[in-house]
Amino acid sequence: MRPSDLPQVRSLELFESMSDSNFEKLMQAAYLQTFPAQLELITEGDPADFLYIVIEGCVELFARTNGRESTMGMVRPVGTFILAAVLKDAVYLMSARTCQRCKLLMVPSENIRDAFQNDEAFARAIVIELASCYRVVVKEHKDLKLRTAVERLANRLLRYNIDQGENGAIELPHDKRTLASLLGMTPENLSRAFNTLKPYGVIVHGNRISLEDISSLETLAKPNPLIDDRLT
């Protein structure tokens, strides 16, 4: 792999406290590969052979059953996916596809599990990473069970606003059909939800949204740190 990518991976919370020698060993076993857009990287049900780390591009995690499909999450640099399956040596619960041309680091599952045994700092980091992933899914589950579609969209917009500098001008990080699926609704319904939010100062121009009245949007959305905060 290109040496210039290494520091980025090393800076991942998952790897930063690991010993140099163990990190090198792990990276020597890893493959850095570039994939075209719209390629299905893994399919749910397949055995977890690799831990994936997104270096460049964007990966969509999704699930299928009975002819239906839903986006479960989006992974951007520098993020990992399907750690749990790798650690349990189980099959993937989600499928993944590239949204754009992507550069991905693939670390064989066995090497991850070996490193877990041999490097105490790595073991601790893995537990923190896993616990964080767990809490993210719990929050998403609460979001879906406790809120209407419009509320979910409103809270999502408020979060994007915080992520993007809190100046009321946001850019949607994914296309609208993906956003709709992420939020658990149809594209048509997302479009209508945006219309519902117009009286609350939400102005849509393609994938650029301006929030002209944050406080009224917050009154509607009632953001809850135990659902919407990414840190806690």
Added chain:
Amino acid sequence: MRPSDLPQVRSLELFESMSDSNFEKLMQAAYLQTFPAQLELITEGDPADFLYIVIEGCVELFARTNGRESTMGMVRPVGTFILAAVLKDAVYLMSARTCQRCKLLMVPSENIRDAFQNDEAFARAIVIELASCYRVVVKEHKDLKLRTAVERLANRLLRYNIDQGENGAIELPHDKRTLASLLGMTPENLSRAFNTLKPYGVIVHGNRISLEDISSLETLAKPNPLIDDRLT
């Protein structure tokens, strides 16, 4: 704590590979307490002071926001809850209340984190437990996003049937309002969903259900191991 309860806790996957001395240390720091029914044990947002282990009874995990409430899960003996919050030293994301009179073992968070550092086997067990919890929530999330209410009920009934001996006679482990909330619907809608399933051989007598035509129920439910199996 009563010595007769110890072997049960020890047999938990989380503790069984731990060294004797570390297990004893952990148990000496722990409190065994009995709680009456309908007591709120923890409230979301509070700091995670203890890891809880259900020895007897049943605990409901639930979440609230904006005046609404939803059941997130039920914990029966011998199960743990809110491990992720304990490990991250964060606040609870869910509240918990007793459904019945309960005997619970409470292990201080600090001791759990200490044991994680000092006992390699325990660290490994924690990772497996966490990864398993993660996968359970992912499955529940898929269930909710990819299925209708009737399908969720049908699959739940098929799972109860497997859990309870696969003889077509099942007993609901919780009251119906709780089951409804678990499945993400109202009690009224659950009642109607049972009616919808009548043509598929689902006969309801209070909390006893008989499944007279498993194969037609399966045709409707289309169970998926990547959602419904508890093992994988």
Added chain:
DNA sequence: CGTAACGTTGAAGCGTCTCAACAACTGTGG
């Protein structure tokens, strides 16, 4: 025996989905 809790049923309304049509934009090839 009366009260309370739980579950069921009905009617009405809301939210969401489906299907279809259409507009706007993108990239392609002539």
Added chain:
DNA sequence: CCACAGTTGTTGAGACGCTTCAACGTTACG
């Protein structure tokens, strides 16, 4: 440069699923 098809997003109409509210039956319990 323009016609073209393909993609993406929007809008409308109708159907469906689900919720709400209210009433009622049943069961459990003091």
